Amino acid sequence: MIKVCGMTRPEDVRLCAEAGADLLGFIFHPASPRFVTPDFPASLEPEALGQARKVGVFVKESVVEVRHTLDEARLDYVQLHGGQDQKFCRSVGFERVIKVFWPERYASLDELAEDMARFADCALFLLDAGTSGGGHGRSLDFAALAKLDSPRPWLLAGGLGPKNVRAAVEACAKANLAGVDLNSGVESAPGLKDIEKVRTAIAACRR
Numbered sequence: 001m002i003k004v005c006g007m008t009r010p011e012d013v014r015l016c017a018e019a020g021a022d023l024l025g026f027i028f029h030p031a032s033p034r035f036v037t038p039d040f041p042a043s044l045e046p047e048a049l050g051q052a053r054k055v056g057v058f059v060k061e062s063v064v065e066v067r068h069t070l071d072e073a074r075l076d077y078v079q080l081h082g083g084q085d086q087k088f089c090r091s092v093g094f095e096r097v098i099k100v101f102w103p104e105r106y107a108s109l110d111e112l113a114e115d116m117a118r119f120a121d122c123a124l125f126l127l128d129a130g131t132s133g134g135g136h137g138r139s140l141d142f143a144a145l146a147k148l149d150s151p152r153p154w155l156l157a158g159g160l161g162p163k164n165v166r167a168a169v170e171a172c173a174k175a176n177l178a179g180v181d182l183n184s185g186v187e188s189a190p191g192l193k194d195i196e197k198v199r200t201a202i203a204a205c206r207r
């Protein structure tokens with residue numbers, strides 16, 4: 001499974017979907033250089049999206065705001081990127097939630113796995129670099145994550161691009177990895193996807 005995050009232009013949506021992205025991310029966090037308003041994903045034609053599903057990324061928004069945007073932008077999933085709790089996930093609908101964890105926040109992989117277990121009803125997990133937020137362009141320690149015992153399939157995020165994504169997939173393949181999340185590593189500038197980098201990274205994952 002490939003997620004390309006931070007869509008800001010209709011042509012990037014079409015080209016990333018054609019390149020084989022399964023999930024396309026739209027960031028509703030105003031401080032992000034990739035911020036978009038709900039009318040952008042809502043306006044996309046089904047032909048442009050193809051089989052790709054729309055994921056909304058939320059950091060500080062309330063449950064009411066997330067639910068409103070879910071409907072308005074016609075999202076398939078919500079990626080909760082602000083440490084939201086189980087009650088929040090339940091209110092949005094566990095089956096629609098991609099819950100984010102930051103492994104660097106935990107003293108050990110066991111502690112991370114324990115916290116993940118508390119969110120085992122969520123659709124999918126995403127592991128990102130740093131200790132909060134996203135789009136940092138930094139990578140996690142793939143070799144260490146290979147030993148993770150995750151109760152749900154998860155997406156690996158953080159500084160992935162054409163040069164390192166294959167190694168990341170190979171390292172984590174046996175640790176319940178569902179796929180990868182590509183963002184700043186496939187851009188020419190924040191929010192502007194470089195389709196050649198997207199294509200090369202997707203081909204590297206799938207070869």
Ligand SMILES: O=C(O)c1ccccc1NCC(=O)[C@H](O)[C@H](O)COP(=O)(O)O
Nearest residue numbers: 005032134135136137157158159183184
């Ligand atoms: O990308 C952002 O600007 C962003 C800002 C605030 C919260 C989340 C954000 N991105 C969410 C993602 O899923 C990114 O793809 C993920 O953090 C990895 O980004 P990168 O390290 O640039 O590959």
